[in-house]
Amino acid sequence: MAPVALLIGTGVAAGKLGWVKQEAVKGLSDLVFLLLTPALMFRTMGQVRVEQLDFTPVAAYFAGIAVLFAGIVLGQGFGRRAVVLALAGTYSNAVMVGTALVSLVFGPQGLVTLLTLISVHALVMLTLTTLVLEWAVQRDQAMQTSTRWRGLCLTVGRALKSTVLHPVPLPILLGLAFAQTGLVLPQVIDKPLALLAQAFAPLALVLVGVTLAFTRVGSHWRGALALTGVKNLLHPLLVWMFCALLGVQGLPATVMVLTAALPIGANVFLFAQRYGVAQDLVTASVAVSTASALVTLTAVLMLLS
Numbered sequence: 001m002a003p004v005a006l007l008i009g010t011g012v013a014a015g016k017l018g019w020v021k022q023e024a025v026k027g028l029s030d031l032v033f034l035l036l037t038p039a040l041m042f043r044t045m046g047q048v049r050v051e052q053l054d055f056t057p058v059a060a061y062f063a064g065i066a067v068l069f070a071g072i073v074l075g076q077g078f079g080r081r082a083v084v085l086a087l088a089g090t091y092s093n094a095v096m097v098g099t100a101l102v103s104l105v106f107g108p109q110g111l112v113t114l115l116t117l118i119s120v121h122a123l124v125m126l127t128l129t130t131l132v133l134e135w136a137v138q139r140d141q142a143m144q145t146s147t148r149w150r151g152l153c154l155t156v157g158r159a160l161k162s163t164v165l166h167p168v169p170l171p172i173l174l175g176l177a178f179a180q181t182g183l184v185l186p187q188v189i190d191k192p193l194a195l196l197a198q199a200f201a202p203l204a205l206v207l208v209g210v211t212l213a214f215t216r217v218g219s220h221w222r223g224a225l226a227l228t229g230v231k232n233l234l235h236p237l238l239v240w241m242f243c244a245l246l247g248v249q250g251l252p253a254t255v256m257v258l259t260a261a262l263p264i265g266a267n268v269f270l271f272a273q274r275y276g277v278a279q280d281l282v283t284a285s286v287a288v289s290t291a292s293a294l295v296t297l298t299a300v301l302m303l304l305s
Contacts, residue, residue: 003104005294007202011209022214025207032204037095038171039196040103041118044111045175046185057243057252058117062124064238064260065090068230073132080136081277084268087129088282089230092262094118097208097293100201101262102255105301113255119172126267133275212290220284227264227285232296236261254304261300263289 014020020028069086076082092098095118102110185193217224239260243253264286272282 007205008209008212008294011206011211012213013209014206015210015213020210025210025214028203028207028210032096032200032207036196036200036203037099039193040099040200041115042171042175042178043190043193043197044108045115045119045172046178049179053116054113054252055116056246057113057248057256058120060242060246060248060253061117061239061256061260063242063246064235065125068235068238072230078136080133080275083129083133083136084272084275084278084282085227087125087271088227088264088268088285090235091125091265091268092121092231092235092259093265093290094121094259094262096204096266097290098259098262100204101297102258103201106251106255110251110255113252114259115172117256117259119176129271133271137275208290212287215283215287217284217287218280220281221288223281224284224288227281228289228292231264231285231289232261232292236300257304258297258300261293261297263293 011020015022069090072086072089073082076085094114098114099111099118102114184190236257240253240257243249243256248256264282266286269279269282269286272279
């Protein structure tokens with residue numbers, strides 16, 4: 001974790017000292033997300049055969065999510081706010097932080113396990129969350145049955161399309177499909193992809209630090225701290241329990257629990273913004289969760305080791 005902490009700390013310092021301006025963060029984020037991320041994911045999965053993939057760890061991961069998500073929704077009372085908070089408590093920053101961390105600590109073998117999860121993570125989480133949120137919205141608006149279901153189907157259809165045609169799942173699926181052909185990328189293509197993939201981890205972690213430098217927690221720190229405890233501690237505990245129940249051990253179990261211990265993903269804010277609930281709390285929670293992860297992730301790694 002020391003290199004991870006230093007890279008994030010470097011980003012925080014760069015932001016605070018004005019070396020990276022706030023208006024430049026969006027451009028850097030696009031560079032990492034739209035160029036470096038697809039290169040890493042396509043090249044990694046482009047060397048994996050389907051028969052090598054094991055979805056049992058993924059099942060253990062989603063079992064933990066299901067219990068926690070349902071518990072938060074029931075505890076908060078079914079509604080848009082409850083669903084957004086449930087997403088915050090279960091949706092990990094698996095791409096920006098998780099991919100960088102796992103590639104640095106566990107190398108390609110751990111990265112394949114993580115990317116197997118990432119290939120379905122956003123598709124399952126964001127689509128189901130959209131479904132539940134739209135259900136809550138339609139219930140609040142008490143629309144007619146036919147109109148309600150037609151609108152719901154259109155929304156879910158758009159969610160499915162956007163999560164498949166996306167810079168994260170799409171290169172994973174394309175890379176996996178390419179690997180099954182048995183072909184090898186020409187060196188003139190593979191070498192630039194390798195260089196882009198190598199640049200992902202350090203730049204992504206520095207960008208996390210820069211983002212933290214410009215994020216303000218404000219008066220929501222108590223709620224953010226509580227949500228951070230759920231995401232960074234309770235979530236990995238539940239995933240660890242289901243890994244034990246399903247017999248998932250070794251590196252796959254470590255990667256799944258570590259992924260559950262990652263901070264809250266930025267996509268949660270997009271849902272809070274779109275549905276107009278808990279926006280300030282979610283923003284504060286993402287910042288507190290990310291900053292706290294330097295401690296909680298280290299503790300989780302020590303326990304798992």
